[in-house]
């Protein structure tokens with residue numbers, strides 16, 4: 053399913069988490085589901101040069117190709133692991149990204165929006 057990432061926010065201390073947690077990772081208080089921001093900035097990244105374990109990874113019919121992965125830092129303070137739909141030569145730490153839930157690992161693409 054494409055769309056906003058489903059995270060959680062603590063009802064007591066407002067700490068956000070992704071994936072959603074029923075309990076706050078900081079204070080143990082009750083956490084409620086929340087849709088996280090769709091934009092953030094690239095915190096760090098690397099290139100995955102070998103196929104991840106399968107399953108759950110499904111090798112494409114055209115064969116495995118190395119791909120970029122990174123952590124996207126959202127305004128909520130959460131860092132989300134995402135596959136980067138950006139050529140590695142154009143990736144820079146701190147660049148603005150748009151993140152979408154993609155059914156498995158979230159995906160991120162370059163965004164012209166400054167956050």
Ligand SMILES: [Zn+2]
Pocket residue numbers: 062063064065066067076077078079080081
């Ligand atoms: Zn909390």
